[in-house]
Amino acid sequence: MERPGTRARAADTFGLGEAAKAFFGHGSPRVIAGLLGAALAGRIVLGGWSWWDLLGPAVVVALQPFTEWTIHVLLLHFRPKAIGPLRIDPLVARKHRAHHADPRDPVLVFIPLPALAALVAGLAAVCLAALPLERGLTTLLGAFAVLAAYEWTHYLIHSSYRPRHALYRYVWRAHRNHHFRNEHYWFGVTVHLADHVLGTFPDKTAVPLSPTARTLGVADAA
Ligand SMILES: [Zn+2]
Numbered sequence: 001m002e003r004p005g006t007r008a009r010a011a012d013t014f015g016l017g018e019a020a021k022a023f024f025g026h027g028s029p030r031v032i033a034g035l036l037g038a039a040l041a042g043r044i045v046l047g048g049w050s051w052w053d054l055l056g057p058a059v060v061v062a063l064q065p066f067t068e069w070t071i072h073v074l075l076l077h078f079r080p081k082a083i084g085p086l087r088i089d090p091l092v093a094r095k096h097r098a099h100h101a102d103p104r105d106p107v108l109v110f111i112p113l114p115a116l117a118a119l120v121a122g123l124a125a126v127c128l129a130a131l132p133l134e135r136g137l138t139t140l141l142g143a144f145a146v147l148a149a150y151e152w153t154h155y156l157i158h159s160s161y162r163p164r165h166a167l168y169r170y171v172w173r174a175h176r177n178h179h180f181r182n183e184h185y186w187f188g189v190t191v192h193l194a195d196h197v198l199g200t201f202p203d204k205t206a207v208p209l210s211p212t213a214r215t216l217g218v219a220d221a222a
């Protein structure tokens with residue numbers, strides 16, 4: 001039988017090194033790390049640096065709170081719709097419901113690989129079509145870095161690693177409130193600026209305990 005406090009002690013000893021090792025055991029972090037490396041190498045080979053290289057990544061980072069919030073609200077929490085015989089229920093929404101149903105399953109924490117492939121293709125198309133090659137590649141590099149930060153933060157929040165610093169504790173608590181208090185609030189993952197601006201960062205005690213936090217109100221969570 002497990003002695004009282006054993007699990008708490010195990011969590012206390014789960015450090016960032018172990019977390020990183022486990023993180024890179026999953027597909028999405030490996031793909032993103034590979035893309036980051038390839039984009040960085042390509043950008044260095046290309047040369048032709050200018051101050052304009054800072055602009056693209058700065059825009060990506062500035063938009064990130066709202067990007068994260070919008071994708072979470074509109075896409076990940078999308079409720080299945082039937083149009084005649086057609087059922088609209090995107091893969092990412094199904095996988096996100098599965099993540100809410102079992103927040104401790106590490107496999108369900110990550111962006112599903114088909115969705116990641118589509119996202120990367122879309123980002124590459126936009127960055128490289130809209131901007132000169134050098135600036136486009138730097139912007140893409142910024143987007144991959146933000147993607148890596150998102151996956152790492154989300155993974156860490158759901159791992160046994162316990163917050164040791166105030167900033168991470170704030171992010172950790174907010175996402176746990178989204179899962180275990182009320183799924184209609186705290187939509188940010190790495191940053192909560194959009195939640196504060198758009199009124200979805202209440203005091204925990206100001207909102208009721210939601211009975212649908214694990215199902216998102218959809219009976220057939222997949
Ligand atoms: Zn989560």
Ligand SMILES: [Zn+2]
Pocket residue numbers: 072076077096100178183
């Ligand atoms: Zn959610």
